[in-house]
Amino acid sequence: MWPFFHKLGSPKWFYGIATRLMPWLLVLGLLCLGAGLVWGLAFAPKDYLQGNSYRIIFIHVPSAFLAQSIYIMMASAAVVTLVWRMKLADVFVKATAPVGLVLTFISLFTGAVWGKPTWGTWWIWDARLTSMLILLFLYGGVIALDRAINDEKSAARAVAILVLVGVVNIPIIKYSVDWWNTLHQPATFKLTEKPSMPAEMWVPLLLSVIGLYLLFGWLACLRMQTEILIREQRTRWVQDLFHVNEGVR
Amino acid sequence: MMIKPLDQAVGSIEAMKAVFARDMKVAFRQRQDLLNPLLFFMMVVTLFPLGVSPEISFLQEAGAGILWVAALLSVLLSLDHLFRHDFDDGTLEQLVLQPQPLFLLVLAKTMAHWVLTGLPLVLLTPVLGVMVHLDGNSIAILCLTLLIGTPVLSLIGAIGAALTLGLRSAGVLLSLLIIPLYIPVLIFGTGTVAAAAEGAPVGAYLALLGAFLVLALTLAPFASAAALKVSLSNS
Numbered sequence: 001m002w003p004f005f006h007k008l009g010s011p012k013w014f015y016g017i018a019t020r021l022m023p024w025l026l027v028l029g030l031l032c033l034g035a036g037l038v039w040g041l042a043f044a045p046k047d048y049l050q051g052n053s054y055r056i057i058f059i060h061v062p063s064a065f066l067a068q069s070i071y072i073m074m075a076s077a078a079v080v081t082l083v084w085r086m087k088l089a090d091v092f093v094k095a096t097a098p099v100g101l102v103l104t105f106i107s108l109f110t111g112a113v114w115g116k117p118t119w120g121t122w123w124i125w126d127a128r129l130t131s132m133l134i135l136l137f138l139y140g141g142v143i144a145l146d147r148a149i150n151d152e153k154s155a156a157r158a159v160a161i162l163v164l165v166g167v168v169n170i171p172i173i174k175y176s177v178d179w180w181n182t183l184h185q186p187a188t189f190k191l192t193e194k195p196s197m198p199a200e201m202w203v204p205l206l207l208s209v210i211g212l213y214l215l216f217g218w219l220a221c222l223r224m225q226t227e228i229l230i231r232e233q234r235t236r237w238v239q240d241l242f243h244v245n246e247g248v249r
Numbered sequence: 250m251m252i253k254p255l256d257q258a259v260g261s262i263e264a265m266k267a268v269f270a271r272d273m274k275v276a277f278r279q280r281q282d283l284l285n286p287l288l289f290f291m292m293v294v295t296l297f298p299l300g301v302s303p304e305i306s307f308l309q310e311a312g313a314g315i316l317w318v319a320a321l322l323s324v325l326l327s328l329d330h331l332f333r334h335d336f337d338d339g340t341l342e343q344l345v346l347q348p349q350p351l352f353l354l355v356l357a358k359t360m361a362h363w364v365l366t367g368l369p370l371v372l373l374t375p376v377l378g379v380m381v382h383l384d385g386n387s388i389a390i391l392c393l394t395l396l397i398g399t400p401v402l403s404l405i406g407a408i409g410a411a412l413t414l415g416l417r418s419a420g421v422l423l424s425l426l427i428i429p430l431y432i433p434v435l436i437f438g439t440g441t442v443a444a445a446a447e448g449a450p451v452g453a454y455l456a457l458l459g460a461f462l463v464l465a466l467t468l469a470p471f472a473s474a475a476a477l478k479v480s481l482s483n484s
Binding site: 138141149153154161165 | 407408412413416417428429430432461464468475478479483
């Protein structure tokens with residue numbers, strides 16, 4: 001267990017693993033997302049109530065899913081940063097926060113586009129929408145704090161503290177707004193229940209969710225590799241890597 | 250004869266009292282700094298009747314929200330002072346070096362901040378409440394929510410103030426980090442007054458605000474202390 005744990009903390013080891021993993025993540029992710037989207041957008045049956053406009057669910061739900069789980073992953077990484085001072089955990093937070101921000105924005109945007117035909121309005125101060133908006137602010141705060149601190153180690157720990165304070169706040173935000181005002185439909189997938197929609201609808205939806213997770217894995221690896229190269233540019237192995245690639249040696 | 254070891258010479262509670270007393274004394278020697286958030290509070294409240302509508306019906310409906318938002322902003326504005334002076338003159342480093350747990354000392358500083366900022370806002374609220382035509386019952390409930398809510402604002406704000414200590418454009422950054430965390434307190438604070446205005450029972454709302462206070466009181470000082478250590482190692 002412990003040797004593995006120590007390896008996991010080594011940027012060099014991670015760089016190698018990520019290089020081998022990334023093609024798989026990319027290909028599988030594109031296949032799943034592609035299949036899910038084509039099936040969902042072109043072949044899945046129409047909704048009896050909302051007609052074709054419901055099809056935006058195949059983009060809206062996966063991005064909203066990811067937006068929330070990225071924050072939870074970041075919070076787990078933040079615990080690792082604070083407790084074990086593992087460099088990779090901090091690289092993960094730094095690399096994925098902007099991805100989370102963009103996905104939150106996409107889910108808000110597609111939600112607004114979907115809201116117009118179904119609710120008759122682009123935006124409403126509803127529980128779910130507001131809590132996603134706050135999630136967007138939390139991501140923004142994390143990125144802003146990270147950019148503002150020059151020292152790498154201080155930035156890592158400060159950001160980890162902020163992410164953890166934010167995660168305490170997430171259930172509070174969720175329930176405070178639930179109490180307050182609600183129009184948004186309840187969650188589409190629940191682990192404990194059978195989906196309420198027919199299989200031709202939820203299978204492509206599940207495919208696109210899985211596909212987006214895989215693609216996120218690919219993007220996270222790529223961004224983490226970039227960050228590792230920047231941080232470790234003075235180390236031997238990074239310099240070796242580039243000399244070999246350029247054929248200098 | 251036994252000699253007490255040096256690090257136990259002053260108990261944690263005594264150290265907290267000392268920090269609290271010192272912060273009060275320093276604040277009362279800079280009286281203008283105490284007055285500024287209050288003036289800001291009154292001015293923000295004044296902007297709404299002038300900028301939106303002086304209609305009594307509008308003010309009655311929106312008054313509690315306006316006062317809450319104004320109180321929130323003025324606490325936010327005062328947070329920059331919480332650690333800044335002590336950071337500049339090195340007092341903060343001495344606090345970190347004390348044998349007593351840092352989170353207790355931070356808690357004492359935060360409590361002093363609330364007594365100097367939050368409490369005066371609560372005391373001023375009845376006057377402004379009358380100016381926005383709230384009825385007596387609403388004003389009482391509003392004061393109660395602010396009395397429970399403003400310590401939460403100070404406690405959460407201390408985390409942000411500690412995180413942004415010594416950074417460029419710390420003020421704007423502080424607002425960016427803290428406002429999302431203030432939203433639940435705002436929702437329940439104004440929700441209580443709205444429920445009271447409709448004649449609904451407010452016990453559950455107040456209990457939840459109280460829960461926020463307990464949660465912030467137990468967890469926030471740890472986060473602030475950790476953040477202070479990071480900021481001091483950074484400088």
